[in-house]
Amino acid sequence: MDLHRMPKQADYTFDNMEGKHADALQCHEEYFDSGLDSLKEDELLTSFEEMTVSAHTEEYEPWRSAITDDGDTLLHLAVIHESTEHVLQMIKLSHNHPFLNVQNHQRQTALHLAVITEQPQLVDRLLKAGADPILVDNRGNTALHIACKKGSLACFGVITQNCQRHLASIASFPNYSGHNCLHLASINGYVSLVESLVQLGADINAQEPCSGRTALHLAVDLQNPTMVRCLLDLGANVNCLNYGGFTPYHLTYGRQNEQIRSQLYEKTAQELRELPDSDSDSDMEDLELFEVLEVDIYDDIKFGK
Template identity: 80%
Template sequence: MDYDSDTAGPKQAKALPCQEDRFDSGLDSMKDDELASEFEDMSVDAHEHTEEYEPWRSAVTEDGDTPLHLAVIHEATEHALQMIKLSHNHPFLNLQNHQRQTALHLAVITEQPQLVERLLKAGCDPRLADNSGNTPLHIACKKGSLTCFSVLTQNCQRHLTSIVSFPNYSGHNCLHLASINGFISLVENLVQLGADINAQEQCSGRTALHLAVDLQNPTLVRCLLALGANVNCLNYGGFTAYHLTYGRQSDEIRHQLYEQTAQELRELPESESDESDMEDLDLSEDELYDDIKFGK
């Protein structure tokens, strides 16, 4: 069966629309009774079929979901485990639906750490990215799923360094996503695992510390400083994290940063447009945070 390189599913006569950060692919593709019937017809049995051919491996819905995708989505755990067992190191495990989600993405989205672990041990590739450029670890950091995060990091040691630093299509790596969403424990864990605390997101060059100021999150600022964040890092507009405290309400954050920021970097640099730095951001809808422009 031919597979389209962009969908990892059968070639379709009509392209289906892709929505950024859509996590519900396949949720309505089959009714419960249809799903149960499909699972019953699979006859997933290690003794009845050869490893080379399993009829359920070629089945796919209009959303590009395989039976494994559907089993994960509908939390049909036993069927999912059977398919995983029979597909050890098989390309089937890494098939992506029309949102480019693998079964591993969906297991993280639905917070099923048991399936996350089984998929990884069976050979599912944790480096594959969905339509938004998110790997399963990005999604765990975005959702604040500490359990799935732990399973992923414990079972992805070989690729962990590259996955942690890998930016999604909005320019954010795992540390940026954990910071934007205010998940302190994940921020601490990521830094302990070797994430670059001073890494700049690709939209406007902000570090996690810049983002913490934007969020007006004094706890996160305090955490990042304790972990060794460099207060003198400049974003692409030439601003330190302290510069971003101008016009914002939190005196606590301002005081935290003032003493540690180099004296020559405390004054705002001259800029033709103080607003230009703010306009560089291109956050997806659930990554948006309140952002007050300089001088307001």
């Protein structure tokens, strides 16, 4: 079985990051189309009934090997259709079994889908049964990344409570867009998640591997004064430079939110308030273009409901 775990930091290059950004800009709805049209409802129910009958034998279980054209197992489908009884039955019969960690063609496990569909009870049961929290989907997101991106406090709480051994590495590792869990929570404006992550030990000044922006840079980029204030109160470094040599305060140039500008002006070192001399206008235009790309990428989870 080819399982996709979090790659090593050395696996990230600017060349392959660009390709992954391009993939992320494809149809937004592909994130959650797994399995929904693979089986008709009556076929799905028939498969579940067959699973129930065979579950009482000690022989090879055909329901574990059943798979759709999208790579979904019956466990994936049961999670997607919120068939809790069948999910719990399969989990009970598959403790510490590789079946729990099968990845579909989008590299989603049942754990990913349980977070996407906001089912914290199933997240808890999957983790306690041996689901691997380190596995990533085709965008480099673990289940915790998705919880931070969606703002799912319940799923976030369940994962962090059950995954303390791996929590530091999971929370700090960037997905294929270069964002760790703190970046995702900041980008999407979830103040309580940002506070929780910092309390759990997340580096508030962690920089994206592709551009060097911190969570504070991102909050300024997206003109979110509440998040800017939150990050400042938590001790974010206002003098941190991204790879283009810009502080968060530099990103307020040409922006309309005076509240953010005044908050950062008071705290930014005097020598870092002026824009860098070389190619300032061109660099800022590049930043604005990159910001637009990022906004599109952030909004890549769409739901059919």
